[in-house]
């Protein structure tokens with residue numbers, strides 16, 4: 652081998668070994684950062700919120716720590732999706748039996764202009780009084796829906812959809828139910844139409860896993 656090429660090969664080998672050693676040295680230091688990067692890769696669902704419950708009291712997410720949360724977004728004038736989902740959540744609680752005591756369903760309004768705390772309470776009790784209604788200022792609702800990745804849009808006829816001549820309107824909204832852990836962390840979602848049997852089974856499994 653040409654001595655020059657030999658020297659170059661040795662230099663390259665030395666550089667590779669040095670780089671490997673450096674990487675090895677930094678690996679334990681970098682690991683926590685890499686973990687953070689991994690956990691923030693997907694969208695983080697949920698988070699802190701400030702809202703008003705259906706008794707008119709200001710509440711935050713921390714008031715619900717310790718309970719599994721079933722979080723659903725909707726509005727009391729909803730013709731179909733909300734009544735169906737609330738009925739299914741009520742049936743899920745019934746199926747869970749005593750374990751339902753570990754679960755707090757939350758119905759968060761995407762129509763705060765019409766959904767007063769008292770109106771929410773009156774509406775929800777027809778399904779199951781264990782469900783808690785939450786409303787708030789338009790800004791508070793905007794913040795919590797953003798954190799959960801919930802879509803909602805007033806359909807007042809301005810775009811040719813929804814709305815009526817008497818000024819009433821509908822609100823289009825996502826129909827996903829979120830299951831959050833006792834620490835407030837996101838666990839999973841249930842798509843619209845998931846049967847109470849399946850929901851109760853999945854929630855019971857999470858409760859069993861939490862010990």
Ligand code: NI
Pocket residue numbers: 724725726729730731732733734824
């Ligand atoms: Ni609805």
